[in-house]
Amino acid sequence: MTTTPQAAPNGAAGGKRLPKRRPRKTPLSTAIIPWLFLAPALVIFTWFKFYPMVSGFSMSFYNVQFYADSEWVGLDNFYKAFDDPDLRLAVFHTTIYVIVATLGASVTALCLALFLEGPARHLRIIRTAIFLPAITSVAIIAEIWRILFNSADYGIINATLGFLGVAPQGFLSDPDQALWVLILMSIWKSAPYDMVIFVAGLVGINRELYDAASVDGASPWRKFWHVTIPGIIPSISVVVMLSFIRGFRIFAEVYATTGGGPAGSTATIMTHVYKVGFEELNYGYASAVSLLLLLFTVALTLVHMKIKSRFTV
Amino acid sequence: MSLNERAPVGLSLREEFILKKTRSLLMLGCAMFCATTLTAKAESISVWSRQTDESISVLKALTDAFTADTGITVETFNTGIDFEQRLARAAAGRTLPDIVLNDTAAMGQMRQMGILQSIDPASITGNQDVVASAWDGAKANDGKFYAVPMSAQSFAMFVRKDWREKLGMPEPKTWEDVRKLAEAFTTKDPDGNGKDDTFGMAIPGSTTRGYTSWFMSSLIWQAGGDFVKQEADGFVPTVNTPQVAAALTYVRGMICDKLSQPGAINATTGDTLPTFRSGQTGIFMSGPYHIPQLDAEPGKDKVEVLMMPAGPGGIASLAEGTSAYLLKGAKDEAAAKKFLAFVISPKGQEIAMAEGSGKTPLVRLPVNAKVDVNAVRNDPRWMIFKETFDKYSHYMPAVPNWTAIRMITAEGFNRVLAKCDADIPAELETLNKQVAKELSNQKALSASAK
Numbered sequence: 068m069t070t071t072p073q074a075a076p077n078g079a080a081g082g083k084r085l086p087k088r089r090p091r092k093t094p095l096s097t098a099i100i101p102w103l104f105l106a107p108a109l110v111i112f113t114w115f116k117f118y119p120m121v122s123g124f125s126m127s128f129y130n131v132q133f134y135a136d137s138e139w140v141g142l143d144n145f146y147k148a149f150d151d152p153d154l155r156l157a158v159f160h161t162t163i164y165v166i167v168a169t170l171g172a173s174v175t176a177l178c179l180a181l182f183l184e185g186p187a188r189h190l191r192i193i194r195t196a197i198f199l200p201a202i203t204s205v206a207i208i209a210e211i212w213r214i215l216f217n218s219a220d221y222g223i224i225n226a227t228l229g230f231l232g233v234a235p236q237g238f239l240s241d242p243d244q245a246l247w248v249l250i251l252m253s254i255w256k257s258a259p260y261d262m263v264i265f266v267a268g269l270v271g272i273n274r275e276l277y278d279a280a281s282v283d284g285a286s287p288w289r290k291f292w293h294v295t296i297p298g299i300i301p302s303i304s305v306v307v308m309l310s311f312i313r314g315f316r317i318f319a320e321v322y323a324t325t326g327g328g329p330a331g332s333t334a335t336i337m338t339h340v341y342k343v344g345f346e347e348l349n350y351g352y353a354s355a356v357s358l359l360l361l362l363f364t365v366a367l368t369l370v371h372m373k374i375k376s377r378f379t380v
Numbered sequence: 381m382s383l384n385e386r387a388p389v390g391l392s393l394r395e396e397f398i399l400k401k402t403r404s405l406l407m408l409g410c411a412m413f414c415a416t417t418l419t420a421k422a423e424s425i426s427v428w429s430r431q432t433d434e435s436i437s438v439l440k441a442l443t444d445a446f447t448a449d450t451g452i453t454v455e456t457f458n459t460g461i462d463f464e465q466r467l468a469r470a471a472a473g474r475t476l477p478d479i480v481l482n483d484t485a486a487m488g489q490m491r492q493m494g495i496l497q498s499i500d501p502a503s504i505t506g507n508q509d510v511v512a513s514a515w516d517g518a519k520a521n522d523g524k525f526y527a528v529p530m531s532a533q534s535f536a537m538f539v540r541k542d543w544r545e546k547l548g549m550p551e552p553k554t555w556e557d558v559r560k561l562a563e564a565f566t567t568k569d570p571d572g573n574g575k576d577d578t579f580g581m582a583i584p585g586s587t588t589r590g591y592t593s594w595f596m597s598s599l600i601w602q603a604g605g606d607f608v609k610q611e612a613d614g615f616v617p618t619v620n621t622p623q624v625a626a627a628l629t630y631v632r633g634m635i636c637d638k639l640s641q642p643g644a645i646n647a648t649t650g651d652t653l654p655t656f657r658s659g660q661t662g663i664f665m666s667g668p669y670h671i672p673q674l675d676a677e678p679g680k681d682k683v684e685v686l687m688m689p690a691g692p693g694g695i696a697s698l699a700e701g702t703s704a705y706l707l708k709g710a711k712d713e714a715a716a717k718k719f720l721a722f723v724i725s726p727k728g729q730e731i732a733m734a735e736g737s738g739k740t741p742l743v744r745l746p747v748n749a750k751v752d753v754n755a756v757r758n759d760p761r762w763m764i765f766k767e768t769f770d771k772y773s774h775y776m777p778a779v780p781n782w783t784a785i786r787m788i789t790a791e792g793f794n795r796v797l798a799k800c801d802a803d804i805p806a807e808l809e810t811l812n813k814q815v816a817k818e819l820s821n822q823k824a825l826s827a828s829a830k
Contacts, residue, residue: 132493133467134471134493134708134709153791217643218643220576221575221577222642239643239646240643240644240646241798242798324646325646326587326588326648327588328585328587328646328798329585329797330798331587331791331794342787345462345465346590346783347783347787348464348468348492350468
């Protein structure tokens, strides 16, 4: 056999002219062509993503000046980050937000997925309706929630609570409630998205496992615990990871509703970075905090992958 | 026949065609080159203005008149959003405009960005006509001038006259009067729609852009307090005084007793204006720039402009201004300075006052002593702003970078206003230390405060 296995059937089918039309690719061209196809995307990414990232990385070591030369300050910006009480508070708020919102959204999404799993048409309609918040712009959602949770007696939620005999609440105006309203908003927005991932996970579970469990006389709870949950571990993992990454970067939801107030009770890492960077124009420090957040998110992802591999292998 | 005549030179038909084409291309190129050099000869400057699109026609009228007078063309750019960030980007990209029209209070931040050129007032034609107090606002703490003042303003109270008269309340003159009026507006259904949906005062309590601090400033001066006290060797922070506490107690009372609009604690000025225009609130402290908009809605006959109320320390109002800044790297400094001279000239001032246009004016109170605001405006409401400015106004302290202090005090004041049971003196003591720390960072803290 002188021809390669692929070439043999081609030659047989195409006759003599084929080798001329399709010259065998040299190793060089096979190496280059994929890159040529990728080039447009790579150029755009380099210009709009990688270059700004590298630039932000280098800025974090400078006291950034806009017209004069920036001043090298070494690790000063990072030291400042660990010594900044406002940032500490922002990290605390963000952590509460991420943990509660992730748990809340995952549990809600799993319940929704269990109720709404199936091929029936009415289920599809309900699933679509429930999915709507996930594709609505954050700015619009924030405005709707500001109206819903208006602190006046005639605010929609306050009026509803009034029927139940509950006194009007401050909601976004109350330092003790504002963060929780934002968490609720996050659950409302991300649960449908998570639900879709769970529905896909549920479909993948082998039905025979349920049948086998039924034959063994397992209760619905035990079936859920020993068949459903292990079956959707990959989905849970994706949902949790996405939610964590999304949560630590939370910005638009806060900026459009409370701006970090009242009394700093909804200040998060990114609103703090925004304030320092774009209102006080301290780009160096803002870059340093952003870089720390990036490193933390990367570390979190690595830990998550490690845990996941332990579960699935 | 010409082809035959040229044949002996040895050109074929095709070559002749190419030659013709080349020649015409060369001529075209030549013409384009000449055109470009001619355009480059015409003087041109670029001007950025921090204002919204709503009053873009005012800026255009000003620059058009300047071009007509001098032949210098002006390229303009205006935005009301993220202005400083865009400037920072332009500075980094070395594409700064020649002139920026921005708040007088933004000077410190723009100086810190290192983009301002100092200006010798004597080099600006007509500088002697500008009132001294306006020049003071353009002077930095190093004694140099970094801008040419173009507009000044004070603040006053816009009150729903129809509501007040319907309830039989007098014009408020003191804090107590304002409080009583706010209570009446909140509880006595001034719009008569039978619903409990009106409130007293529109308050912007958000920390965004430092609005809390900006709003509180007039009240702090009314209480007889101040942010800082200037000493020979720097500034001493004074936000821990009983006067500042009194101002915050007064405003917090409005919020906690629900005499201000719902959500006041998170509201920016962009949120408060609609509450007054739509008839949700009846008392609105603001500058004269809102007169045209409030004449349109709720209506000229329904709104009155009253002087700021007197607190324990008397009548007081924040004084603000707009300045024209000369930026570093201005390509044609002579042309830019001609524009600065035009802006402060009586003609430039009157155009930018935009009287009768219904648009927010670029020049509110003129800084040129030769311009009579009463003659131009012919509106007694403007005289209230003028009188307040002349007699009762305070500029923000001339610390090196006021923006940073404004942000810190906004956070601190917001913290006090958000919690109805907060210990105000204790919170202000903490805030005072933060202000001292920032002043120290700016190397402007007096030794007596250390």
